[in-house]
Amino acid sequence: xxxxxxxxxxxxxxxxxxxxxxxxxxxxxxxxxxxxxxxxxxxxxxxxxxxxxxxxxxxxxxxxxxxxxxxxxxxxxxxxxxxxxxxxxxxxxxxxxxxxxxxxxxxxxxxxx
Amino acid sequence: xxxxxxxxxxxxxxxxxxxxxxxxxxxxxxxxxxxxxxxxxxxxxxxxxxxxxxxxxxxxxxxxxxxxxxxxxxxxxxxxxxxxxxxxxxxxxxxxxxxxxxxxxxxxxxxxxxxxxxxxxxxxxxxxxxxxxxxxxxxxxxxxxxxxxxxxxxxxxxxxxxxxxxxxxxxxxxxxxxxxxxxxxxxxxxxxxxxxxxxxxxxxxxxxxxxxxxxxxxxxxxxxxxxxxxxxxxxxxxxxxx
Numbered sequence: 001x002x003x004x005x006x007x008x009x010x011x012x013x014x015x016x017x018x019x020x021x022x023x024x025x026x027x028x029x030x031x032x033x034x035x036x037x038x039x040x041x042x043x044x045x046x047x048x049x050x051x052x053x054x055x056x057x058x059x060x061x062x063x064x065x066x067x068x069x070x071x072x073x074x075x076x077x078x079x080x081x082x083x084x085x086x087x088x089x090x091x092x093x094x095x096x097x098x099x100x101x102x103x104x105x106x107x108x109x110x111x112x113x
Numbered sequence: 114x115x116x117x118x119x120x121x122x123x124x125x126x127x128x129x130x131x132x133x134x135x136x137x138x139x140x141x142x143x144x145x146x147x148x149x150x151x152x153x154x155x156x157x158x159x160x161x162x163x164x165x166x167x168x169x170x171x172x173x174x175x176x177x178x179x180x181x182x183x184x185x186x187x188x189x190x191x192x193x194x195x196x197x198x199x200x201x202x203x204x205x206x207x208x209x210x211x212x213x214x215x216x217x218x219x220x221x222x223x224x225x226x227x228x229x230x231x232x233x234x235x236x237x238x239x240x241x242x243x244x245x246x247x248x249x250x251x252x253x254x255x256x257x258x259x260x261x262x263x264x265x266x267x268x269x270x271x272x273x274x275x276x277x278x279x280x281x282x283x284x285x286x287x288x289x290x291x292x293x294x295x296x297x298x299x300x301x302x303x304x305x306x307x308x309x310x311x312x313x314x315x316x317x318x319x320x321x322x323x324x325x326x327x328x329x330x331x332x333x334x335x336x337x338x339x340x341x342x343x344x345x346x347x348x349x350x351x352x353x354x355x
Binding site for chain 2: 047048051052054055056058059060063084085087088089091092099
């Protein structure tokens with residue numbers, strides 16, 4: 001049995017051809033349109049949402065704690081306050097995200113909070 | 114070695130009392146005065162020549178003006194025009210406080226929550242008063258979501274009310290936490306440079322250089338976020354829309 005003749009030049013030519021066909025099939029190269037400034041701003045939106053949720057918990061928890069001390073309902077108003085505060089924080093975060101996605105949908109990603 | 118938190122210490126420069134009230138002139142107050150003076154200088158001198166083709170300082174002043182004017186116009190509409198001076202003042206004051214805080218040996222007033230909370234509370238009270246004077250009792254409909262069955266309202270109205278009262282807290286915590294964290298990081302890595310000395314201190318030094326760039330961005334971004342949230346709250350109060 002003789003081994004098939006190895007032909008490095010022909011192999012390279014075939015690979016180049018395959019490469020060219022692949023490029024043609026994939027269509028023109030698409031470059032990312034987003035620049036760094038937008039992604040910084042998205043980080044800003046993420047931080048905003050994080051702080052919204054934490055502040056909601058803090059305020060709700062403080063209100064509940066204060067009611068507990070004042071009325072002696074421990075620990076029920078702290079519990080209720082935390083739940084309401086979490087809901088309020090999530091509400092604020094949801095609103096912030098909705099403003100963001102509305103503006104992003106309009107393609108107006110340069111003016112985002 | 115100094116502690117990283119030492120840079121946030123309030124020091125009395127001039128003792129001053131009004132009755133039981135301690136109204137001493139502190140380093141925080143000093144840097145607020147510096148920020149106001151510098152901002153006034155930039156805008157007064159920048160616009161004094163009123164050149165058709167602006168110079169560097171005039172271009173800076175005009176850029177700041179148009180940036181905030183556009184922000185107010187886009188987010189509040191024409192009804193927001195009369196609140197432009199307030200938003201602009203807030204933005205410039207926070208921006209100068211943040212930027213001046215990056216100067217070595219300077220103090221950053223915005224790294225104290227009492228300063229940021231005072232500004233956020235002013236915005237909160239002002240916006241609420243604007244909403245009530247514009248809409249009277251109808252302003253309360255802001256807290257009632259539309260198209261919701263009555264039973265759910267019992268749960269949703271308290272959530273809406275708390276959401277509203279959370280605003281000044283999230284507004285002030287955001288600015289203060291960003292400033293506090295950034296300056297602490299810078300100081301901690303500054304300590305690393307001294308500890309590692311001439312041989313290995315270069316790595317944290319390089320980090321500090323890069324991080325100072327990021328801090329410049331954050332100084333601007335946080336002033337921007339404070340201003341645009343003020344605009345959004347104004348819009349809510351004026352147009353009663355979520």
